[in-house]
Amino acid sequence: MKARHIALVALLGPLLAQAHTDVATGGGFVRGFLHPLTGGDHLLAMVAVGMWGAILGAPLVWLLPVAFPMLMVIGAVTALAGVALPAIEPGVALSVLVLGGxxxxxxxxxxxxxxxxxxxxxxLHGYAHGKELPSAALPAAYASGFVLASGLLHGTGIAIGAVRAWRHGDRVLRTLGVLVACAGAWLLVSRIAGA
Structure with a gap:
């Protein structure tokens, strides 16, 4: 399969996940798995991590998608422990802006x-996941679900990064980055205005 076909499938795959926004799945693995797929801020940031890693090349193409979920788990544990941190939601929105930028x-x-x-x-994303953990959820199952989904989204971003092989692939990636950054700016402004 050509790189452009892989990149196209990788680009469109997360959009299909948006159809699962109100699934009544309980509070375990499935709920955790769906959480990053149904939140635009989480979805965009995690795909952007993979895209940025693909642009930076080895070893960052693999280190970034490992660092993100590792710290995401620490953030979730911090939230579950009841540690109060300010401005998490604006910080999550800022991540979309910065990574897109x-x-x-x-x-x-x-x-x-x-x-x-x-x-x-x-x-920050892990902390937000931990705070949004349903009260009936099994924390370990929920965390396993959101870590797995995050890894798949990072992989999607890496696959999208394959468009670099196209004739104007760098332009395509930069344009996608602008779109992600614009979405991040909108999310940030809306969260600051809503606070």
Whole structure:
């Protein structure tokens, strides 16, 4: 299969997940799995992590999708422990803006800086997941679900990054980055205005 077909399927796959927004699934693995797929902020940020990793190349193409869920679990545990942190939802929206901007600007961050940025945003997303944990949920099953879905979304972003092989693939990725950043800006403004 050609890289463009893989990238097209990877790009359209997460859009299909938006159809599952109000599924009554209880509070375990399935609910955790669906959570990142049904929240536009989580979906965009996690796909953007994979895309940015694909742009940065090895070893970051694999380190970023590992750092994000690792810190996401720590963030979820922090939330479940009852530690109160301010401005998590604006921070999650900011992650979409920054990651989209990194793609649009073709930001070639150093390895430590790229990992730190992604790990920080992973922590925020994990904290948000932990706070949104349904009261009836089994925390370990829910966490397993959202970590697996996150990994699949990161993989989707990496697959989208395959468009670099196209004749104007860099332009396509930059344009997608602009769209993600614009969505992040809108989310950020709406969350600040709603606070």
């Amino acid at each position: 990194a793609i649009a600007a073709w930001w070639r961050a150093s390895l430590p800086l790229a990992v730190a940025v992604v790990a920080f945003f992973g922590f």
